[in-house]
Amino acid sequence: MLKSQINLLAMGGIIFLIGMTILTLLQTERNNFAYGQDQNTTNLDNTTNSMSNSKFTVTLNGNEQVPPVITNAIGSASFELLKDKNILHYQVNVLDVPNVTGIHIHQGKKGQNGDVLVNLYKPKENNIFNLGNTSIFQHGIMEKMSQIDSSSITINGNTQSSLMISGTIDNLDLKGQLEGKQISDLITLMNNGDAYVNVHSESYADGEIRGQIE
Numbered sequence: 001m002l003k004s005q006i007n008l009l010a011m012g013g014i015i016f017l018i019g020m021t022i023l024t025l026l027q028t029e030r031n032n033f034a035y036g037q038d039q040n041t042t043n044l045d046n047t048t049n050s051m052s053n054s055k056f057t058v059t060l061n062g063n064e065q066v067p068p069v070i071t072n073a074i075g076s077a078s079f080e081l082l083k084d085k086n087i088l089h090y091q092v093n094v095l096d097v098p099n100v101t102g103i104h105i106h107q108g109k110k111g112q113n114g115d116v117l118v119n120l121y122k123p124k125e126n127n128i129f130n131l132g133n134t135s136i137f138q139h140g141i142m143e144k145m146s147q148i149d150s151s152s153i154t155i156n157g158n159t160q161s162s163l164m165i166s167g168t169i170d171n172l173d174l175k176g177q178l179e180g181k182q183i184s185d186l187i188t189l190m191n192n193g194d195a196y197v198n199v200h201s202e203s204y205a206d207g208e209i210r211g212q213i214e
Contacts, residue, residue: 053187054080055079056079056080056190056213058077058078058211058212060074060076060199060209060210060211061211062209062210064110064209064211064212065206065207066111066112066113069208069209071096071204071208071209073094073095073201073208073209075097075209076093076211077090077091077092079190081183085184086171087169087170087183088170088186089169090167090168091164091165091166092121092166092197093163093164096161097209098152098202099202100121100163100200101202102199102200103120103122103165103200104117104118104120104122104197104198105117105186105195105196105198105213106196106197107178107189108196110212113206116176117178117186117189118173118174118175118178119173119175120197121163121165148165149163149164149165150162150163169186170183174186190213193212193213195212196211196213197211198210
């Protein structure tokens with residue numbers, strides 16, 4: 001009788017140990033699965049952030065100027081960091097600014113004015129060689145290819161002008177506080193909301209339309 005009880009206790013202990021082992025294995029698998037899910041989410045977030053941090057868009061209007069400007073002019077801009085991470089491609093579209101005198105990236109947060117960081121378009125300072133629809137802008141010893149397309153249309157007696165420019169920005173284009181620095185420093189300002197695009201005209205030398213880079 002005593003021997004049977006001992007055998008039952010021993011068997012019960014073995015069953016208990018087996019059960020605990022199975023529970024431990026299940027818990028380990030569950031933890032590993034959860035960890036894998038967290039890692040996948042983190043990797044996805046990092047990929048998304050990396051992609052969003054390399055592309056920027058801008059909406060330009062007079063209300064963004066400091067102080068605001070009453071104008072019918074509007075515009076848009078986009079920036080994309082190219083694969084080598086050292087060149088930033090840009091395109092700017094402007095509507096109803098008849099005499100554009102300059103388009104720049106400035107340093108400054110929304111509601112603040114700041115210094116010029118990059119000249120995107122300043123015809124009075126650039127040497128322009130027209131080759132069909134393509135122009136070469138010469139600065140220093142380096143030549144850059146930029147496309148310029150300007151036109152005007154008349155609707156109900158009102159003439160509206162349009163301007164589209166596109167090109168690239170490299171380290172040599174950086175000015176002001178970024179002079180001598182890297183494109184990555186400009187990207188950091190963009191990501192932090194510390195840069196904006198400003199379109200200047202003969203009527204508004206300090207800027208007619210503006211937009212924060214986001």
